[in-house]
Amino acid sequence: MNMLIALTVGVLFATGVFCLLRRCLMRLIIGLVLLGQAANLLVFSAGGLKSGVPALIPLGSMTPPEGAADPLPQALVLTAVVIGFGLTVFAITLIHRARATSGNDDVDAFNETDRL
DSSP states (O other): OHHHHHHHHHHHHHHHHHHHTSSBHHHHHHHHHHHHHHHHHHHHHHTOOOOSSOSOOOTTOSSOOTTOOOHHHHHHHHHHHHHHHHHHHHHHHHHHHHHHHHSOSBGGGGGGGGGO
């Protein structure tokens, strides 16, 4: 299972970087989303993937049961998902405005925006 997750993280990172290196603006957004999801999966898997033992503290105890997954990476991933969504919405808005200004979806078209 860990090898499958490591392979998935690697494929997501590689695809995200490939999309970032393209000249199309929509592929830039897709690359940002893929990189964010790859980082979230990496942090989530680093916290330990365990099934069958909830990370809840029983009544009268001070620690979670033995073998429970660490809840801190789960909280960090939840925060990163919200921040990633905000970044994606901001990037989509920025790219929509840039495309309306330049009239083109190509990154090289932004070299000529000073003349407008």
